[in-house]
Amino acid sequence: MSTTIATSHNFPPAPPRNKRLSIGIIGSGNWGTAIAKICGENARAHGNHFRSKVRMWVFEEEIEYKGEKRKLTEIFNETHENVKYLPGIPCPSNILAIPDVREVTRKSDVLVFVVPHQFVDRVCEQMKGFVRPNAVAISCIKGVAVNKQGVKLYSEYITERLGIYCGVLSGANVANEVAREDFCETTIGYNPDLGTSVSAEMMVALFDRPYFSVAAVKDVAGVALGGALKNIVSMAVGFADGLEWGGNTKSAIMRRGLLEMQKFATMFFDSDPRTMVEQSCGIADLVTSCLGGRNNRCAEAFVKTGKSLQQLEKELLGGQVLQGAATAADVHELLTSRDLVKEFPLFTTVYRIAYEGMKPEGMIQVLQPPVEESENEFTTETNDD
Ligand SMILES: NC(=O)C1=CN([C@@H]2O[C@H](COP(=O)(O)OP(=O)(O)OC[C@H]3O[C@@H](n4cnc5c(N)ncnc54)[C@H](O)[C@@H]3O)[C@@H](O)[C@H]2O)C=CC1
Numbered sequence: 149m150s151t152t153i154a155t156s157h158n159f160p161p162a163p164p165r166n167k168r169l170s171i172g173i174i175g176s177g178n179w180g181t182a183i184a185k186i187c188g189e190n191a192r193a194h195g196n197h198f199r200s201k202v203r204m205w206v207f208e209e210e211i212e213y214k215g216e217k218r219k220l221t222e223i224f225n226e227t228h229e230n231v232k233y234l235p236g237i238p239c240p241s242n243i244l245a246i247p248d249v250r251e252v253t254r255k256s257d258v259l260v261f262v263v264p265h266q267f268v269d270r271v272c273e274q275m276k277g278f279v280r281p282n283a284v285a286i287s288c289i290k291g292v293a294v295n296k297q298g299v300k301l302y303s304e305y306i307t308e309r310l311g312i313y314c315g316v317l318s319g320a321n322v323a324n325e326v327a328r329e330d331f332c333e334t335t336i337g338y339n340p341d342l343g344t345s346v347s348a349e350m351m352v353a354l355f356d357r358p359y360f361s362v363a364a365v366k367d368v369a370g371v372a373l374g375g376a377l378k379n380i381v382s383m384a385v386g387f388a389d390g391l392e393w394g395g396n397t398k399s400a401i402m403r404r405g406l407l408e409m410q411k412f413a414t415m416f417f418d419s420d421p422r423t424m425v426e427q428s429c430g431i432a433d434l435v436t437s438c439l440g441g442r443n444n445r446c447a448e449a450f451v452k453t454g455k456s457l458q459q460l461e462k463e464l465l466g467g468q469v470l471q472g473a474a475t476a477a478d479v480h481e482l483l484t485s486r487d488l489v490k491e492f493p494l495f496t497t498v499y500r501i502a503y504e505g506m507k508p509e510g511m512i513q514v515l516q517p518p519v520e521e522s523e524n525e526f527t528t529e530t531n532d533d
């Protein structure tokens with residue numbers, strides 16, 4: 149079993165009252181709001197550890213609400229509901245929606261990053277210079293940052309941009325189900341050896357709820373990559389849904405996908421291969437996303453309707469952001485630059501279907517065993533009689 153370093157059973161001692169931590173949520177989408185709800189509940193439940201007020205940065209927009217145009221922050225602070233991204237879910241009244249990311253940054257000891265990965269760069273740019281000296285971050289973002297130099301986790305990227313320690317939270321956590329308080333598990337990747345002012349136990353205390361069971365491990369890369377890469381595999385399963393392939397074929401895709409996830413995490417990072425198969429951030433997230441996450445739904449519709457993924461994102465997601473196609477492109481760019489495309493046939497096929505017009509039926513070739521494997525004694529022609 150990969151080593152679990154903290155769970156809700158290791159409840160941390162309370163810090164002195166003047167050292168209680170202020171929590172800031174950077175993001176307020178579907179998952180951002182569900183995470184803010186969890187932190188808001190725990191800030192109240194553990195008043196000796198956290199300050200009650202949880203600040204949530206909202207990318208401000210005007211929306212049509214009860215017949216008039218209103219600001220999303222005003223509606224949230226009045227109704228305690230994110231009517232655009234998490235409708236129907238009452239949030240605790242100690243969450244305050246704030247349109248200025250610098251104000252949230254300035255006033256927070258723990259910064260919880262939960263924005264679609266496409267926006268991390270510009271958000272960090274605005275936060276620079278406003279971060280508290282002892283602040284720490286935790287990233288709930290599912291994606292990878294690729295450039296000419298190679299690949300980075302978003303937690304590493306945040307550390308580099310803002311100069312603060314950043315852990316990761318990721319798991320089988322479809323936001324609407326978590327917000328409804330259906331039971332689920334999640335994984336925190338947190339490595340206290342790298343020097344952080346907030347312990348792994350304290351991070352668990354911030355997120356663990358009776359319906360949201362948290363385990364912390366040291367394998368930050370394994371946790372981050374499980375969430376990022378399963379988005380590619382869930383698109384592959386969505387293409388299979390579009391073709392009306394059955395459960396056996398889809399589980400073959402999931403198995404091959406899991407192996408590529410594990411291979412990627414150990415090839416490019418020092419990740420423990422057991423994380424992908426033992427923790428919620430690996431196999432469990434892969435399964436839940438393939439059973440009907442947003443990537444899966446858009447990929448299915450892509451095959452059934454012939455519309456572009458951008459169009460389907462607009463039509464099906466109500467302002468939420470599709471991550472899998474962008475991650476497939478990021479990963480493909482990296483694999484191409486390292487001449488490793490053939491080592492990751494499923495990831496590559498998803499890229500080709502999404503961007504190069506490859507027919508989704510072609511996915512079946514990826515599932516066939518490689519030629520060397522099928523050449524065994526039973527297939528050799530004999531002339532015995
Ligand atoms: N929704 C889910 O079920 C889960 C999502 N995640 C991950 O959490 C991260 C955040 O996802 P969600 O909260 O679901 O976001 P979302 O998909 O609901 O995206 C909408 C959010 O993006 C913001 N946004 C739009 N344009 C922006 C801009 N130009 N600059 C900054 N922000 C902008 C919107 O204000 C809104 O808060 C993603 O990496 C996702 O993969 C992780 C677990 C579950």
Ligand SMILES: O=C(CO)COP(=O)(O)O
Pocket residue numbers: 290319320321322323379382433436437440441442443444471
């Ligand atoms: O990450 C998720 C569940 O854990 C959600 O996945 P989607 O973005 O595909 O909905």
